Amino acid sequence: MTESPAPPHAGDDEALRERALAALLAARDRTTLLTDSVDDHDLTAQHSPLMSPLVWDLAHIGNQEELWLLRGVAGREAMRPEIDGLYDAFEHPRATRPSLPLLAPGEARAYASEVRGRALDVLESAPLGEGPALVRSGFAFGMIAQHEQQHDETMLITHQLRSGPAALTAPEPPRAPDAPALPAEVLVPGGPFTMGTSAEPWALDNERPAHQRDVPGFVIDTAPVTCGAYRAFIEDGGYGERRWWAPEGWAMVREHALDAPLFWHRDVGQWLRRRFGVTEPVPDDEPVLHVSWYEADAYARWAGRRLPTEAEWEKAARHDPVSGRSRRYPWGDEDPTPERANLGQRHLRPAPAGAYPAGRAPCGAGQLIGDVWEWTASDFLPYPGFAPFPYREYSEVFFGPEHKVLRGGSFAVDTVACRGTFRNWDLPVRRQIFSGFRTARDL
Template sequence: MFPLVEERSGPSGGRGVGFPWKSRAWAELETARARVLSMLGGLPEEELRRQHSPLMSPLIWDVAHVANYEEQWLLRALGAPAITDPAFDAIYDAFRHPRATRAQLPLLPPDSAFAYARRVREAVREHLRALPEDSAVPLLAGGFVFGMVAQHEQQHAETLAATLQLMTAPEYPVPGARPRPRPGAVPQAEVFIPGGPVRLGSDTPWAYDNERPAFQQHVAPFLMDEHPVTNGDYLVFVESGGYADPRWWHPKGWEVVQAEGLKHPGFWLPQGGHAWLRRRFGQVEPLPKDEPVQHVCWYEADAYARWAGKRLPTEAEWEKAARGGDGHPREYPWGDAPPTRAHANLGGDAWGPAPVGSFPQGVSQDGVWGLLGDVWEWTASDFRPYAGFSAFPYPEYSEVFFGEAYKVLRGGAWASAPVAVRNGFRNWDFPNRRQIFAGFRCARDVR
């Protein structure tokens, strides 16, 4: 039994053989490591060690956890010599130690954690050279296990970004962010998605077990928002008293509102009257009304949808909109070409969502914008297995999370890596979580 990965998010992982994967696998591993080092390289040791929020791990825990996971799966599981004693794994086992307790563990100090990560990566590079390109071994077929580890590190980079957003005194200074486009005002409209069959799930070489097996399902016609709900849209709900009216809220959501005193999305700063600011990492800036709202939990998304006379889409509807109403099993909303900067806001270097309407090359076949990137999108669906689900490579990746406790998110955020997004990818979280980069769009039945 191998220790467990904490973050879920799975991109390319399949079990096909004959797929040339080694060069891509190494490139994705190195891209992920460069991102983590760039994010953390300028922070002093005390900030790397500190528990910035009980919701998140100390930053340096993630660094060694990622390296330990890589050692277990790309070295030990593939027959290479171990670097650490397996007893070391327990410190970085995400299931054994809740996040709020990890600062109390005997963690590697920052210099040692980064050195451990380098040592593991060097050993992986040497071992990768000796592995066959074509293998029927389940972990190696199509390079699955290398894709799993690369995606895992990128998912932790996204988790690191969420931790950095929670930093206070000092706040994390936004690095030189990639400029975000300003396309101008975009009116919110609805798109008709024709009913019919849709292929759900994935069969690509690096898809995760919860996306398998791919299957067809009939979806009734529906209407979906052309763009995600923006800050400006959501502000109307806030200023009209939406957080004070239990009519719009799921009963458990209303309990959360009252218990936590919620009055607006996370990191919004009311200034009196109709003036609003937001805190984005180390900056306080005017609330941009043309960007997708983020840092809202499922209960907030559900309440807004009810208030607007709509609802959240099911994950089958979301995937139908992403695949296209004609039923073609596209891998991405625009087709089968991998994401580029022209398609979507991904990769983390923009350090925030782009205004809606920024990526015309990423529009779906039916005219839905922004389905990948910018913000994760809450759906109405509980996280449940597809028919025929089989846990791989270990049950704790997905299986232990199935049930009504978790809601499904789709699409990926600005902090998600291109390697870890596609139409079939399923993310999930508790419905009260707000530190994640999540927003939503609405749907409604055709009458």
């Protein structure tokens, strides 16, 4: 059992340089869209205590780029050492960041722009094929592109939480013409497979190293659980039945009087939702969004099923039983395209369940990449042989039962920060994130 090889450009300096440049420019274009689409008041306001002001994210993106590319790779002196503490995510929780003496919007834009210009100069001359681990295969540049895209997703969450008219627009995702003919679930046979990666050059530390897992056979949903299916759980009294809920989840439901996913409300017998400043009927055929791990777990129990483990999810998404290899993506080793997955904020919603037939895995499951982050049953833990790189605070400090693993990415995730091995994690109470789920069962 092996994993797929690294991308073909992994050892070529010029190909890596082009790849890194494209990733950095794409991230900055998206950051600009997210910050230029609102006025300075919206940039400096805190739209939820769960999130930072948008202007904090903007300057933090520049500060991290300066830290790792200008100081780390190029060894240059700090441009603005006095602001390092302001933009240290571990030093200041999100709820307190508005009280800090943050850079004003114009100053934050100018700082991030100046850092980017200098970083591109570093990229032009940095040796990428070999050398220290931080620059080998362009890792530092890929890490910064991923970091910026992750904050772009965070800023998109803030856009969803802000009140007022829509500031963003996007075309509708493709339909799912063959959805009625798809089976509700598919079989994933038991046996070993390669989990994680040692070959993907821009994989982050928690994805490493590749290792063998033996997973008993199981059955998993062909598509993520839809709003229509989740509505049946609501209408059957799911939020009022303690037996479906983990104790902490039941306490959350009672404390906050929850009766539906975040942003849903009932009006004249109809379920509506607010999505990026627009109120609309909840679409039955779309994957449910903005549910916590506790809600996903309760639905699965109500349905007589369970959430898949992280290893089960990855085997369903990557294992090719014909070759015995683990693919980079469900469809193969090629990078994502618009025909294969709903990624990159091309659309501002998940596609209907059953969309993207070109992106399905060998087992027959679809939409494993993009659309919605999928909660798994697993705690966020290190793989055997894990080594923190390039800093402990990226992954290691979050390991433990407090955080649950999400897989697959969402419509808000860029391709550079989404792989078959990519691991996300969050507290099981989180609902503002672009999270959904699918269920599984034993044979």
